[in-house]
Amino acid sequence: MLDFEEDTRLSDIRVVACDMDCTLLADDKSMPEGMPGRIEALNDAGVTFAAASGRPLYTLTGMFAGLEDKMAFISDNGAAVVCRGEVVFKSLIDPQVVQELTEFTLGRNLGIPTVCGLNTCYVRSCDRQYDEFFRTFYYDITYVDSLDHLDAEINKYTLFMPEANAVPVCAEVFSPAFGERLSVTCGGAVWIDMMNYGVDKGAGLARLCEHLGVAAEDAAAFGDTDNDVQMLEWAHHSYLMANAEKRMEPHARFRAPSNNDRGVAVVVDRILASHR
Template sequence: MLPSYLTDTDLSSIKLVATDMDLTLLADDKSMPEGVDERIDALTERGVVFCAASGRPGLALRESFPDHHADMAIVADNGASVYLRDELIYRDLIDRDLYHEVLSLATGTPGGVPVLCAFDDAYVLERDRDHEDVLSIYYRSITYVDSFDDLDVDSNKISIYFPGWDSKKNLDEVYAPAFGTRLYLTCAGNEWLDFMNIGIDKGSGIRHLVEHLGIDLADVAAFGDTYNDIPMLDIVGHSYVMANAAEHMHAHGTFLAPSNNDAGVLTVIDRIVEAAK
């Protein structure tokens, strides 16, 4: 068992607070915990940058923080695009032939809903429109197409939604054998599988951000709960695994934060704010 967040007493040097969204900052029902805006204001007043680090695209993340996206950082698409105060400071592109190869396999493999991510836009097959209630939580601008074959757009990520909540099984049995040497694959919870270029993940996104800010990774606090958070948790000075995370995640954290349903991220932020006074 990880030591409690209360044992992390060296908080005064923290300059960046990065948090995953689903099952970390957000409650199980996807709701934002009450008081987030006040915490972001308090961090900003003390020179600490707040960052949402997620597999979600930038547009959805900006809409999640309507009053603060211009004052914060965003590591979107699992590190494939990075924003600071609404300025795009880094982006990565997947080779077109390669993303078509992934989409072709995903289209022909039962059980998955492939999504081609193109920064603020997403492309989904018309056959999968029935899943719009879930897809629209993450993608605000969806274009439905009869086929992916003719698409020629800049894409930084491919995602597959698994309504059967078996993303890890599909990763291990189908997609890692086909693409594991050419792309970085990671499960974003039980229902999503994400594909980025090798070397692109939340950790690389945080590295781009700290380099731009001129701060050290040792002075970053990060919060996460699942596989795609591991590259971020593994490199920062203050890594918090949520109490609701699976136990295998404890190997990638330094401290255990209260659960997402108990607003654990805000609880730790309050301690960071107090230490920064």
Template structure:
């Protein structure tokens, strides 16, 4: 796989969309050093920074407090896109469809289904033991005895698998059952996400680029796993971190250092240098 330094057109990049877990974030969950400074430098160089994640927008905004109202966020795997503090795109799953997924997964018994309703998440009372795992991503959790109690708008269903067996369950059960009606994807080894067909990180970035008049050929993305594939396929500059599984190499053009080696920060510095700006440095 080609090294990121072989991309001779880094100076053309106008938008940088970056996955969070195991891509931008180190394995301990920390951001690269001087990240706020890097985002400022990208802005001065004419590059919009866009975290792209399965996380909801409020959680993402909390992670970038200095820039919550200045950058873009591709949240809920593209179901909710925010630019400069305002919604640029929102998608809704039909209630009868999300009820079907939730009821089926609740009956599975080996997982904890979560309804993602933009600012809040709904979880069954029986799954309260997984609170810390879910709270990592959803700060406003409403516990209910049954999903029949919920009357809310939602853009995503996510299912937590505490035994880290989401990948085989996705392949053998969930994708065959729901894949023709919803876009289903693994988000790591412990989550399966469901959005409407056509909704993905790739579509979210495309919506944002259209609204801002940015050619997708001048957009870049960095990822590490399955739910990043549509985003990597959509943009003109695609990168995976060195810690990504080997199968991901087929979905990107270039390789950057691992998340623990701060590959995204290294790439940002390379983009800044290509545009004639001083790299921030680690």
């Protein structure tokens, strides 16, 4: 794997897509100092910064408040794409499929279901004990007595795995059961995410770039884990964070400094310098 300093043609980059947890955000969930200014500078240079995350749209816009008209959002692992306030794409899961996923999960006691709508996240009242943790990712939570037959627009079904066994449970249970009908992936050790088939961050980035008239050769992407794979493989300038597991190395071209070393900011500064 090449070092980030070996990347060339940075002046051609027109889109920068960036995962959040363990990528842009340090382990303490903080952003690099001065990141809003970098996003504005990218915008002024004709480069679109996109927050690409499993987090819902309303959480991401809250994290980048005041920058909505200067950047893009690839939320819910690509199930919603918004660019400078314009909805480019959204993908809603059939209510019967949501019901099937809920019954499958609860019937096997496999984790804590969180059903992600466009404007809120639905969680059972009996799981309120995880509220403080959930609100790091879901800025708006609606607690309900039951998840049966929700009357809402749902674009992602997510399982929280308190025992941090998301990767094996995803591979051994959910991918075999639903992988032919849905996009099934892990967002780190505690999250299993399911969206409509073909929905992922890579497809979201491709849709954003098509909207902007940008080729894959002129796109950059930063990530660290499974739900970043397609995005890293799609973008020509793909950066894997130094804190990522070794198994992720085949999916990216360049190694960036770790999230705690503010690797995204380091590379973005190089991109900005190339546009001056």
